[in-house]
Amino acid sequence: MPEEPERTPAPWELDFPPEEVEFVRSRLDDPAELIARLRREGDFAIELARADTRPILVSWFRQMGIERREGGWSHDPERTGPIGPSAVGVEWNWVGKHDENDKEGRTFNDIAPSGRSVTVHGFTLMGAEDGRFMVRRYIDWAGLFAQLGLSLNWRTPVASEPPDRDATEDEEPGA
């Protein structure tokens, strides 16, 4: 029998308690039991939300304390727990510095490291969608971009045709 090629673990698996990885992996396509446990065991939900985001965040921003705040990933227990009949939410934040990552040499979107301190605010909603375990991450991207000094250009792209012509072209055929 030929050997199965070794599977490359997903980033979350490397940041999750090894003894629990298989439990989660085996239930991604049939997540009722996984979700029930996440709703029942708050620490388990926090671990999974952390494993889902932390490996990515640490590749963007060096984990570093700023202004007497401890660096890294943390959650807010006041806004963490079961939501609705079949989901669980974790509010979290990441504290670090937009500095060159010492391991991989990567930084946020490959933009030049600014040395700026950043706090990424996010809320992860975990549940089943179309029968599969999925996450929705509501991340304050605009706040993060502002901390990095990035700005929008605030010039609305518009058609070069006069407005009445726009309306005609936008109409559905036969409308």
Next chain:
Amino acid sequence: MGDGMPYHLEKGPLLRIFEGHLNGDRAKLEAALGAFETAESDDSVEWLFAGSPELWNDPAFGTGDPGDRRPTADQMRRRVLTEWFGYEEDAAGKWGPKQPPDPTTGYWIGYRGDVHRIVRTAMKWALKLALGTGSDDRSRQPQPWPIELFWKCPAPWFEAWVVSRRVPRTDMGLVTVFLVSPSHEGASVAESPIAHSPVATPPGGGHPIPSTEDDYELLGEHPHPIPGRPRVKNPVDRDFATWVVTHKQHRIFGHVGRGTGARGNGAAELDRENYTAGPRELSDLTIPQLARWEGRDEIVVVAPSMAAGGVKHDGKV
């Protein structure tokens, strides 16, 4: 500053009027430089009134009569003072920074800075370069170098660039001032450089758009898009011209972000851009790129109309 700014770079009628009154013989530029130096020592905006005495009497400005849609000189000057510099007029008619200052300057979005002093310093330096002030050979030249002005928008903050160069094998050179600004309230930009409208400001207001007014031209398109209107001049024979070279059209497109290894133009990818929250698989976390633009169709060479920020072939307003 024309009837709006549908392109990223502009000269337009107001900067062309400024150029017309800024340039001239040595005595004229020296007088203008004196006005800037006085304004600098007084820390005033008086140069805008005294730098070129005939500027605000230019017949290109509107008369204020009913039926004359052109802005008057006073309206345009007030717009420069309030919208660009963020200044206000006191009871004695003296202009100065708004007190208390607004969170942002003038009508610029997301920016606070001393636009007036930037412009004043840049213009004074441009005049010195045009006159060759301090130069051993150029300071005695009867004719100063011409100065031209452009406005580039947007940028995160306000800058003025003063670019000078000699013209080889002549005694002359050129000084170009680029006023680089943040975006401003109500700003838009046309997704295509091609004009379909007879006017840059369509009736009823709305955003400015490219227009077929004087002296718009899409290079290579004959006859002129306006029936019966002759081509103003062979493009290479224009005395003045600004040409934008870009795709004929620009559209938003979506593709999967960096690090996923997949790219495409499909609706699913666009959905990812439009709704960054998900739903996603574990570890599928990418950085929103905001709108991504794709240049489509052929590359075109277009001279915008003066009303849309271009310049007439003869430099007139």
